[in-house]
Amino acid sequence: MRKKASVIAIGNEILMGEITDTNSTFISRKLFEKGILTVVRLQIPDKREDIEQALRFCMEKSNIIITTGGLGPTNDDITKKTIANFLGRDLVLVDDLKNWVEGFFQRRGIPMSDVNLSQAEIIEGSRYIMNPIGTAPAIIINVGKKKIAMFPGVPSELYVMFDKFLEGIEGSIPVTTLLRTTGIAESDIYNEVKKDAPQKIQKIIYYYPTWRGVDLRIVSYDIDLQKDAVNFLKHKFGNYIYSLEEKEIEEIVGIMLRNKGISISVAESCTGGLVADYITDVPGSSDYFIGGVVAYSNKSKINILGVRQNDIDRFGAVSEIVAREMAEGVKSLFNADIGVSTTGIAGPTGERPGKPLGLVYMAVSYKNETIVKKQIFLSPRKRVKVAAATFLLNMVREVIKG
CATH class of the missing domain: 3.30.70.2860 (Alpha-Beta Plaits)
Structure with a gap:
């Protein structure tokens, strides 16, 4: 039977929005790497009845139940005690943990309160993983064929103990x-x-x-x-x-440009340099990236890239013909093999009849052909820029691929 897991994040501070639950994401990812699918993720308050209800639900759904939070020494840290009561077991003091907690404070020259000794207690019949950077150990207990594991809510403490917990646990890796x-x-x-x-x-x-x-x-x-x-x-x-792998479009295009010995230059209006930024995010992009121009104004489009004033007057700066002339102009300007361009309306203003917000024309000029595509991307402004830059780089990929 394939192993399934549930993750319960316990803490009032999570539900009040004071902290973000990054632990559950970390746990789910690590479990998936072992072939264990997380089927339930819950966020609940530090309340006995909620913890018990969550445990009952998760034990029906999964083989492994992992909790985070509520293992501290204060009155609101009730996870360990609640789970012990839920299972009908006592808490027992472990001498090695007691020595560790006392030494933890001594090494830092900090007086230890008696309440901290509660962190040296574990549930009867459980095992523990020593916390090398804190005082709350992880506690693991088998309940029939199921396993409950309790971890502190501090991410750094969870991280250093979780791999130890996973030792010996195997799933069916998909x-x-x-x-x-x-x-x-x-x-x-x-x-x-x-x-x-x-x-x-x-x-x-x-x-x-x-x-x-x-x-x-x-x-x-x-x-x-x-x-x-x-x-x-x-x-x-x-x-x-x-x-088909964990690579961004600029990495894929960069590999293709380098392998084929093709150079590229960019002319950007609405994307404001984002295409060039993506290209140069790739180490070694100087092998194929010649340079770029952010021609934001009509004047710069005309004076730098050679866009015709008459075409801007007749069709507007956001048009197929202007995108075409920008791509061809920047290719000529830098003597590159490929010239690309963007011109559009990123918003939130600038909408006109026939030219809605999010409208972008993108062009790729290569050899004796210039391809122009029109897209309408969703707001907000940053999203339009990101989507347009990505779409344009994919156009480059298609052109190179042939």
Whole structure:
């Protein structure tokens, strides 16, 4: 039987928004690496009845129940005592832990209150993992075929003990593949998958939308089914998929430019230098990136890039022909193999009849051809810029690929 886990984050401070629960994300990721799927994640207050209710629910859903928080020495730290009562067991003082807690304060020259000795107590029949940087150990107890593990809520203390907890715990590690897309909405991908993919493929595709695009993660214990899902998505959305691994579009494009010995230059208006920023985020980008221009005003488009005044007057700066002339102009200016451009309305102002907020024209000029594409991206302003820069780099990828 495949192992499943539940994670319970305990603490009033989490529910009041005073701190962010990063522990649950860390735990879920580490468990997944071991082939254990987290099926429940809860955030609950420091209240006995809520902890007991969460335990009952999670023990029905999973084999492994992990709690964080509530292991401190104060009155509101009730996790350990509540779980002991829930299981009908006593708390017992451990001499080694008592010595550790006392030494922890002595080494720092801090007086220790008697209340701190409660952190040397564990649940009867449990085992513990020593906390090398704090006073609250992790406590693990087997309940039949299930396992309950309690960790302190301080992230750094959880992190140093969690790998020790995972030793000897093995799950069924699934096969996973990440497909990164840009230029297509999550809903459009979902609708096409729902319409054409077999049910067994639909069930193993997970969608993660970002401003840069939509990541599709395929998770399956069946290698053949996983391959079928990858092939289906590649066939259906090939032009939008730019990577089958944990790489950003600028890394993929950079590899292609370097391998083919192709240089690139950029002319940006609405993206304000973001395309150049992405390109130069890649180490060694000087091998292929010649330079760029942020031609934000009409004057700079005309004087630097050679855009025709008549075309701006007739069609506007946000137009197909201006994007084309910007890409061709910057390619000539830097004597690059490829010239690219963006011009658009990032918002929140600037909307005009026929030119809505989020409208962006992007162009790629390579050899004797210039390709221009028009997209309308979702607000806010930063999202438009990120989406446009990513989409343009994918256009470069498609042009180089041929």
